[in-house]
Amino acid sequence: MIDTLYSLDALGTSRAFFLALLLGCGFGFTLERAGFSSSRRLAGVFYFTDMAVVKVMFSALITAMLGLSYLVGFGWIQLDQIFLMPTIYGAQIVGGLLFGVGFVMGGWCPGTAAVGLAAGRIDALVFLLGVVGGSILFNEFFSVIQVLYTAGDQGTLMAYTSVGMSRNGFILAFTLMAVAAFWLVEWVEKVRTGRAPYRGSPFLKAFSLALVVLAGGLFVLSPAPSEAGEKAASIVPPVVEKTLMGRIEKGQDHIEPEDIADRLMAGEPDLVIVDVRPAAEFKVFHIRGAINVPLAELAETLKLQKNRGLIVLYSNGMTHPAQARDSLQRQGFDNVYLLTDGLRGFQDRCLKPVSLRTEPLSMADAARVNAWRAFFTGPAISKSDVATAPVHVAMPRAVETHSLASMIGTPGLKIIDLRPQPEYNTAHIPGSLSVNLESFRGNIGGVPSMLLPPAMLAAQLSLLGLKGTDSIVLVSGDKLYDTTLAAMAFERLGHLNYAVMNGGYAKWAQESRPSDAVLPVVTESKYPVDKKADDFTVDFKMVLAQLGKPGVVVIDVRPADFYSGKKTDEARAGHIPGAISRPFTEDLVTGPDKVVSFKPTAALAAAYSQIIPAKDTLVIVHCRTGHQASQTYFVLKRLLGYANVRWYDAGWTEWAARLELPIVNETQAIKNKQ
Amino acid sequence: MTPGTDHHHVEPEPYGNPYLVGVLLGLVLLASYAILGAGLGASGGIARVGAALSMSVAPSHTLSSEYFGKWGANPLHYYLVFMFVGTLVGGLFSALLANRARIQVERGATTSVGRRLGYALAGGVLVGFASRLAQGCTSGQALSGGALLLSGSFVFLVCLFASGYAAAWFVRKQWHD
Structure with a gap:
């Protein structure tokens, strides 16, 4: 697996600068080899006299596209390690139209003008000065252009999704189109100039065939994924497979039920227990502190936990979690373990009452079993830090709707709805508490809208029946920053076991997740005041x-x-x-x-x-x-x-x-x- | 095929096979994905030069401007700036190797230097502006994004060629011999 500098957040380091310089050398060298240090040759594409731009550009595009697909297929790189530019239709349509006019007028584009300048072309230098000026103009008029700059923002959007094709199907179709374009431009050159050395040549035939075969080969290498969670790679890279087999042989990929029970009770940080069974079964019973994640969403949900602490998967038996583990491992997760004998094993070995066991137990072992039973089958002990610890560590800072859906009903989980009261009264996430954000703010020392001091915030939270050990999830309407201001109240009290729900209630409603209009029953609590937790507010x-x-x-x-x-x-x-x-x-x-x-x-x-x-x-x-x-x-x-x-x-x-x-x-x- | 109007003792070498050069360019791009995690780019580095110029003339104005301001006080401290320098170096090396390096204004024989440079300047301004708007140029958006199969990159590529062909007739005279 390759770690790109982008994925390591290291594009701003001197190492990245040096490597970019080297790659730039390769870029400039190949552009000049292509003859792109000549504006006449570049402009030729628009007059059908020299079609090298089409030949070079599409050969390069197809090569990189196929190469990358193969790297992904072999599991050597993941697409999320590469910066994927957003699709912004308005900006890219208008930008493309303006660019085309500039390209044909100037006879250059930015990259080719660089090699043109290197080869001594004065028109390239003048063009580049123009580009600098155009960039400055853009900055000066940005406030006017801003609307267009973000018009039609789709986020990351793949072309095959836009046209409703499979990735492999799209690549093959695109390759065929490029090959057809090669043959067409050769014919065009023959007609226009009388010279087309590659037209119908054995080279072009072999080249065309090679590209199409390579594009078709992707269907064999990575057939259409059956589960979204496995989309990164379906063919196992030899290296990963070897370590996987090694670990399975040594039994290192398993964790014993007793071990897990002890770790959970100890509130081990960075331990995530994932129940991969259907949600209905999870609701009936699950290991306390476990989260329920559908197989298809595993990689996405667990990405913050990748190679950090322990991820333990379980189901009733062993087959499903093993498949999920393999899939995660191929995507670079090296900290995924299986619960030996699954949920059944956990119930048999940890939760079965001492009196029902056929094998004799020592006093110490019997005490352990009783402790486990008290913890995992007893009512929630919300006063204890231990009780909520597993939820705490399993909770990411920004929680997605599906994760929250699977957490509902977990002891100690409190959802706070910050939307205006009429909206809350109409429908809200079951069990959630309505809070008016302004109740956390007031005039302090003459300055309005200041976050209240710890004692006053604690009094508010007491009225809501919250405890210092609760896991808080904050939900907003379309103002996501309502959740983060409420989060500041919790931060001020040193209550870091909170998360904000990404997408707000609108996302919850859009996905038709459960809601009701019932007001929760609240018993006033005594929320502790921590006056020293706030070391982040400045005057x-x-x-x-x-x-x-x-x-x-x-x-x-x-x-x-x-x-x-x-x-x-x-x-x-x-x-x-x-x-x-x-x-x-x-x-x-x-x-x-x-x-x-x-x-x-x-x-x-x-x-x-x-x-x-x-x-x-x-x-x-x-x-x-x-x-x-x-x-x-x-x-x-x-x-x-x-x-x-x-x-x-x-x-x-x-x-x-x-x-x-x-x-x-x-x-x-x-x-x-x- | 010989570009330019002046004559040298050493003839420039013929260009390489465009398809194979394309493959080589594709491999450089692939290396950029694998090493940097980002594609090749040219206009980003040039725009940074623009921001640096703007900084040297009006620092507080530049820092507080919405677009350049985000690039901080030292806009040249960016990987694409270094890539641009590399592009110049690589281009020079290849041009020297193939005897293609010479000082000239490339244009049609019947075209004045002034007309050609005027077109080059105007084209440059348009391209510089359009690259910022579309968040990339032929390298960073069309080629690098296209190989990643991004919808916006294909849209950009199609629009670029469409308007290029539409405008070609109006600016054809600069190439008339």
């Missing part, structure tokens, strides 16, 4: 002290017009000097039915690696009232693992009103200049 003095210090990054997450000073709802317009603009909306994608979700973690990681030099950089996030900035805080701290993130809750409301504090106002600056 203006701290922000002021950090301004301009090398290595400190201040991120303003408000919409761009507020950052620039074009718009304002506050005493002054503009932004904190040196602050970088990264609107919180940049971290989100909106799908159909108003489903708002976080962008894939890899995309977020790539974007923030551009802004923040290192994982331990001091980062201060702020917006107007602390609401939107809570989302960026969550993304940086909880999804991406930045260690030193601070939240300037008072934000622009306070900064703008304190006239002694410095600001930058671009709009004003431009006006003054004029």
Whole structure:
């Protein structure tokens, strides 16, 4: 398995720069070999006089496409290790149309102009200066273009999905089309110039045949996957298979029921027990702390747990989990174990009462069995940390709807619905509690909309009947940042066992998951006050002290017009000097039915690696009232693992009103200049 | 086939087999996927040069601008910038090897240098703008994204050729001999 620099989040390292330089050399060399240091040759494609562009471009495209498909088929690389650019129809249609005009006018495209310049073409130099100018123009007019830049955003969209074909079918069809195009352009050249040395040549015949055979070979290598979870690879790479067989022989892929029972009771961190049986069976009985994940969604659900701690799969017997384990292992999971003898074994060996056992037990063993029985079959002991520990570790920071669906009913799981009350009253996730987000905020020291102090937050949570050991899942409407502001309340109390539901209630409803309109029964609790947990909220003095210090990054997450000073709802317009603009909306994608979700973690990681030099950089996030900035805080701290993130809750409301504090106002600056 | 209007003692070598060169280019692209986890790109590196220029003239304006601002105070600190430098080096090496390196303005014999450079500049501005809008050029979007089978890349490729052919007739004179 290859780890790409992108998947390691290392594209910004000097190693990546060096390798990019080398790859660039290869790129430039091949472009020049193709004769693309000549604008006349490039432009020839548009006048049917020299079709080399078509021949080279499609040969390269097919080669890379087939090569990559084979690498994926052999299990040497996974597609999610490669940056997949989003499909944005509006931007790419208009961009493509403008680009084509520029290409035929200039006789160059950016890559070929680079080799043209290297070969001494002055027109290439002038073209490149134009490209630099066009880029600057784009930046200057970005606020006007922004609508188009994101128009028709589909996220990552594969062409074969768009046209409703299988991946292999699409590749074969595309290869056939490219081969047909090769023969067509050879004929065109013959007609137009009288010269076409490759037309009908044995070389072109062999080349065409080789491409088609290789494309067809994909059907043999990776036949259409029967389960989505196995889509990455269906043919076992020899190396993985060998280690797999080795581990099975040595019995290293199994874990004994007694071992698991002890680990679960001890609340071992990073231990995930996955029940792969149908949801109906899971509801009837499951090992306490286990999560229920359909086989097809295993890899996706467990990706945060990949090669971290232990993943233990079980079903009634051993066959299904073994298949799932094999599939996960082929996708690079090296920490997947099977529960010996499955659920039946667990019940027989751990939960069977001592009195019903035929074999004699020592006093110590009998005590162990009784302890297990008390833990795994007894009523939930919600006061104990141990009881909720397994849920805690199995809960990712951003939980997907299907995972939450499988967790409902787990002792200690509390769902908080932050939508307006009428919406909650109409329908909500069964058992969820309605909370008005504003009850967590108030005026502190003259600054409105501040997150309340720990004691007041704890009082609110007590009224909700919450306990410090509960696992909290926060659910919002279309404002995903409602969940992250509520999360700040839990963070302030040191209650880190929470997750936000990705996609909000809209996704839950879109997937027709269960809902009801019943109000849950709540017994008031005494939620503990931890006054020292909040080490992340900062005030203006701290922000002021950090301004301009090398290595400190201040991120303003408000919409761009507020950052620039074009718009304002506050005493002054503009932004904190040196602050970088990264609107919180940049971290989100909106799908159909108003489903708002976080962008894939890899995309977020790539974007923030551009802004923040290192994982331990001091980062201060702020917006107007602390609401939107809570989302960026969550993304940086909880999804991406930045260690030193601070939240300037008072934000622009306070900064703008304190006239002694410095600001930058671009709009004003431009006006003054004029 | 000899490009250019000036004459050298050493004739440039004929171009290689375009299909085999294409395969070689495809293998370089494949290596880029496997090593970097990202495809080849050219316009991204050039746009960074634009951002760096903008930084040197108006730093606070650039940092606070919505598009360039995201690239931080040192926009050149980016892998595509290094790839662009590599492209120049690789191109120079190949051009020297094949005797194709010479200072010239490539154009039709009946075309003035001014007209050709005017077209090149205007085309460059359009391409620079369009590459930012589409998040890539022929290299980064059409070729690299196309090989990944991304819908947007195919759409870009089709639109690029469609408008290129549509506009070709209007700018044909620059190549008239």
